[in-house]
Amino acid sequence: MSLGLFLQSLVNAVAIAGMYGVVASGFTLVLGVMKIFNFAHGQFYMVGAFLTFAVCELFHLPYIVAIIAVFIIMGLLGMFLERFIIRYTYAGFFHQVLATIATGMILSQSAVLSLGKTDRFITPVVRGMINVGGTVLSYEKLFLIFLSLALIVGLHYMMKLKVGKAMRAVAEDQETAELQGINARWIFLLTMGLGCGLAGVAGAVIIPVLGATVPMGYNIFVRVLIIIIIGGMGSMPGALLAALLVGLIESFGYQFVGALNEVLLLGCLIPLLLLRPGGLLGRPLAIPE
Amino acid sequence: MTLLEVRGLSKYFGGLAAVDQLDLDVFAGEILGLIGPNGAGKTTFFNLISGFYRPMRGKIIFEGEDITGLKPHQIAKRGIGRSFQLATLFRGLTVFDNVFIGFHLDYGGGVLGQFLHTRAARGEEQAIREKTLEILEVMGLAPLKYELAGNLPHGYQKILGVSLALATNPRLLLLDEPVTGMNPTEALEMVHLITNIRDKGITLVVVEHNMRTIMEISDRIIALDYGKKIAEGLPHEISENEKVIEAYLGKEEEW
């Protein structure tokens, strides 16, 4: 494999991994703290992308405004979802799955109703290429990597703040956390807001590169599930590590086995699951009944 | 005759020996009391015998057959039953259904018969229903048979737990703290039931903290500490045994 191809594959891998990492982190956060599989997570990503399109191309506001607006709006939507829907479904695991799936349907169709089914793009924020020793890398992809890394690092530092620590406490043991004076209800709201906000921002970040499509939410959700299975359900470092692995396998795997890279990835999963049931870094999360 | 032989039984958790080179015999027809301070390894011992834990070393021989390392359902089939400290029950079911389902092992007929609900299968079911009622009568639970198991007062839940163990037709019954958490009336009831069970020919090993109960019902007592046997003998001997007293009192002084 030539150096040029290697470099490009690497950049692709990191770009993919970055995106997956941000979305998977948000999903894992909600999963770890609230013990909930938010099946609408992908839809927040998708709506975030479409919303960015609306802000940039319809309202003609700068990209940075779009990112902030998407974070806030998706975050609020997530909190709304928690407060008015999820809160009533602690009845059972499947109930909460269906409720979030239904929410996803509502979100996705709302986006389609407002903005139509066609793929949407925005005028690129950064243009051009950079020539690294003979290989051409696009600034867009690098910018994408930069943004996703920024988000991940931001999230990491947030986890060190008081709020972040409270979230981790609740994730660890809700009852004890409450005994320590942590208001779990409030934490749930915030976690959901943060998780969904992140998903939305990820959509905002991806739209310059890949555009906004209707199935993007479902597709990335399916990916995220695989990622958290690999990395360990409820483990953030696990999710990030797994995202990186998946990115690498997708990118390099494509070079070697073409379309079979999916099967390759999935095939590796089974022995992994049997040997390390908690995923790479996670503790097995008990499925509530 | 020796019903259960345990030789060199060992189980470690991390570096800690929960059961350490234990040698123990249980004789047919007796009530063997097992005592020891918390953490002495009594429940671990039960878990090893009933198959929930695999021993790291040692052998367990029941009725002449080596049952070391067998799975719990295989051990239940061979005639060892067990009740739990925290009454483990089928919580969504009634008292009757609990024991009825517990009679799983009692079916002789084939799968096809079961499947087609033939007259033979129905006959079996009826027989088991009768057996269930029998056990409930003996255990004093008959008036409660349509109550939900989860709604029973604690004492009755434990009695139900023992009934479940009896449904496997055991020749050896392991009772883990049957009287703990019961008020004196319930405890008396349980003691009465235990002697009844022994009278039916079932051998019992009873773990208990309540000294009076253990002294009263046991034919023999074995004391454990730190996973090892520290004393063995008749109840009055044990109550005067220095090592036993030290084990119990010593633990308190560790404060």
Place this chain on the structure above:
Amino acid sequence: MPEKILKAAGGLVLVALPFIVRNDYYLHLMNCIFMYSMLGMGFSIMWKNRLITCGQAGFWAVGAYTSTLLVMNAGVPFWLALLAAGIASALVALLTLSIALKAGPLQFFAITLVISFIIMQVLGVVEFFGGWHGIFGIPRPTIGSFVFLSKTSYYYLALFLLSANVFIFYALYRSRIGRAWTAIGLSASLAEMQGIDVYRYRLAATVIGCFFAGICGSFYAHYQTVLVPTTFSFQCSIFAQMYALIGGLSYYIAGPIAGAAVMVLLPELLRPVAEFQPIIYGVLLILIVVFLPRGILSIPQRFPVVRGFAQIGAKLKGLPISIKNLRK
């Protein structure tokens, strides 16, 4: 006995339906309900053992493709291919899920998910299976010289298959096997203590559930006459869970049927609202899940007027005696 009369009446209606409702589209809807019911029941039988399968779509696919390939490439007669489809699914389940089960319920959840992905990917990538563009021109089922052409004929075939499924599950649930499953579902460790070989019983439930998923797959393939791998998606597996949930998780037979009916008919009823349909449908689903957590079939229990019908519901739950007392 009012129960038996109602059941007989219901059965009669189902059998006579194509003559009452002379509309091919509605018959198609019924066929869909029948198929999805079978998938849902497969999920339920595993759920009874407290196993969550995210792989129903995969086993559905195995059946569909097995049957198709046998009929198209090897000239195997339909009814034989149908059985082979079931057996193929059951075998795949046996081979892959026996290992998953040994590892534990959580692994079972994850592995069923992964397996169903793998199956879809393999079917899409490997040309022998038709690749992503799929297989079309699948021959219609034939029994002797009779060819299933009309929606009505398919209706009766689907009804027959579902009935067979229901009958077999019902017989299983009220037998000793079913009681063992109930015990396992309530407390696997206690069940083990009572002498139940939990692993074997769970494996049996899994294999049986996947067998019928395979049968359903065969029907699907020869009904649609076109097969594309993307049908057998993760979403499809999740929907199998949802059929059971909407109907009521504790109703292991009637639940998935009721749930499938709701999830097929509701969107149809909402057609007039066209573009708002997914939104309203989503809202309705949320309402059902929040206000009827025990499912549609729990409605009789909430309204004493309809208490009598609850007896039927209980019978269909396929639970052992003292049914009335069984609450989840």
